[in-house]
Amino acid sequence: MDLHLREKTAIITGSARGIGAAIAKALAEEGVNVVITDINSEAAAEYAKDLVEQGHNAISVGSDISDPESVDLLQKATLEAFGGVDILVNNAGIVRDRGIIKMSVEDWDAVLSTNLKGSWLCSKAVLPSMAQRGWGRIVNISSRAHWGNPGQTNYSSAKAGVIGLTRSLAMEQGRRNITVNAVAPGFILTDGIKSLDHIEHIKAGALEKNTVPRLGEPEDIANIVTFLVSDRAGYINGELVHVSGGRYSG
Numbered sequence: 001m002d003l004h005l006r007e008k009t010a011i012i013t014g015s016a017r018g019i020g021a022a023i024a025k026a027l028a029e030e031g032v033n034v035v036i037t038d039i040n041s042e043a044a045a046e047y048a049k050d051l052v053e054q055g056h057n058a059i060s061v062g063s064d065i066s067d068p069e070s071v072d073l074l075q076k077a078t079l080e081a082f083g084g085v086d087i088l089v090n091n092a093g094i095v096r097d098r099g100i101i102k103m104s105v106e107d108w109d110a111v112l113s114t115n116l117k118g119s120w121l122c123s124k125a126v127l128p129s130m131a132q133r134g135w136g137r138i139v140n141i142s143s144r145a146h147w148g149n150p151g152q153t154n155y156s157s158a159k160a161g162v163i164g165l166t167r168s169l170a171m172e173q174g175r176r177n178i179t180v181n182a183v184a185p186g187f188i189l190t191d192g193i194k195s196l197d198h199i200e201h202i203k204a205g206a207l208e209k210n211t212v213p214r215l216g217e218p219e220d221i222a223n224i225v226t227f228l229v230s231d232r233a234g235y236i237n238g239e240l241v242h243v244s245g246g247r248y249s250g
């Protein structure tokens, strides 16, 4: 199936590793110019270099998506390199898991600022270019945790907020031929998740509760994002797609 993505330009936040890196690679393989952007600017530069060496069009821009000035610079660097933005994948995210009593205000603010405010800021920054082109795709990475998870009052609030952002923006922008959808991954084996203290417990829970008997891979998310940002998905707007191995609760 030709996804008609050649020569589109995509910003993928948090794409130096993990799910974001897999999304960037999948889009690059479809002929998309990819902007690898991450708070870890060295890792972003290295990954963009790898993609270029593989024959893809990629640049890297260091950014902190929770900072409006940094997002403005990201948008400007993209326009300078590729002339506009067609696709935004709001992927960058962090966790600071703790029960509410032990959770600090800083833990709350950091998680909300990156996962929710960052997605809002990046969307706001790229929409004028999409409107000018009369075409745009935004995909927000939420999480199965939007249903709630003990120890994640900050993260699940942010990821539920991402769904509200998705639906409101979809309603605002649909008539401009700009669609906005969200993906809610279940357990996906990435470096970020591997570094968590309670990783073995989380893994066991996922294997027990998934109806598909395996753990998720970053490519499982990249596949659906690649479809959602294509022309083929033009009649899908404001939706939330769960990619969780068929695990819906608990």
Ligand SMILES: NC(=O)c1ccc[n+]([C@@H]2O[C@H](COP(=O)([O-])OP(=O)(O)OC[C@H]3O[C@@H](n4cnc5c(N)ncnc54)[C@H](O)[C@@H]3O)[C@@H](O)[C@H]2O)c1
Binding pocket: 013, 014, 015, 016, 017, 018, 019, 020, 037, 038, 039, 040, 063, 064, 065, 066, 091, 092, 093, 094, 114, 118, 141, 142, 143, 144, 184, 185, 186, 187, 188, 189, 190, 191, 192, 193
């Ligand atoms: N891995 C999972 O099981 C899982 C499940 C559900 C949802 N998600 C979501 O998927 C997304 C990617 O997860 P992952 O597992 O690949 O994470 P990861 O930690 O491996 O990668 C996240 C990337 O985002 C970058 N980043 C963090 N803060 C940033 C900021 N302020 N500005 C720019 N970049 C920043 C990090 O440097 C990192 O490279 C996140 O939104 C996460 O919440 C992951």
